[in-house]
Amino acid sequence: MSxxxxxxDDQxxxxxxxxxxxxxxxxxxEVAINGKEALDSITAKQPDLILLDYKLPIxxxxxxxxxxxxxNIFVPTVVMSxxxxxxxxxxxxYKSVIKTIGKPFQLNDIREMVNHILK
Structure with missing residues (x-):
């Protein structure tokens, strides 16, 4: 199972x-455009990793x-800011946050980071 x-992210x-x-x-x-949408999504079905924008509406x-x-929901989270x-x-x-990365970011860095976390 994948x-x-x-x-x-709101952008x-x-x-x-x-x-x-x-x-x-x-x-x-899965994608969410604000924190409320993300909260609903996560409580319905927890993902294996969250890439979370620091500043979001709602x-x-x-x-x-x-x-x-x-x-008591702890999903590994990378915060983007x-x-x-x-x-x-x-x-x-926050116990869930494993890394904070700056925007703009390099796509290869994102690719490597996601693979490293989920392997």
Whole structure:
């Protein structure tokens, strides 16, 4: 059974790009455009990995993680941010976060990181 990656980003270009790259690596990809949609998706069926934008409409990245962890849902999460240093400091509070990466990012780095985490 193939593993599933949930891509959560409000920018359509980033969602489509990540969806294509991750799908090419043989993984199932689900997408969400905001934290509320992501929360609903994760509680319905937990993915194996979440690529989560730090700043999102409705429920932002940190609040999504807070809600998940309050429900004892811990999915390995990579947080993407235009301000990675600020995000990295804040993300240390969450057990689910395994890495914080800056935007823009290199697609090969994403490909290698996803494969490394899910292998």
């Amino acid at each position: 593993k599933t990656v949930l891509v959560v 359509i270009g980033i969602r489509l790009l990540l969806e294509e790259v991750i799908h090419q690596e043989g993984y199932n990809v 429920i932002d990245g940190p609040n999504l993680l807070k809600k998940l962890e309050a429900q 235009g301000l990675p240093d600020k995000a990295n400091d804040e993300m240390k509070a």
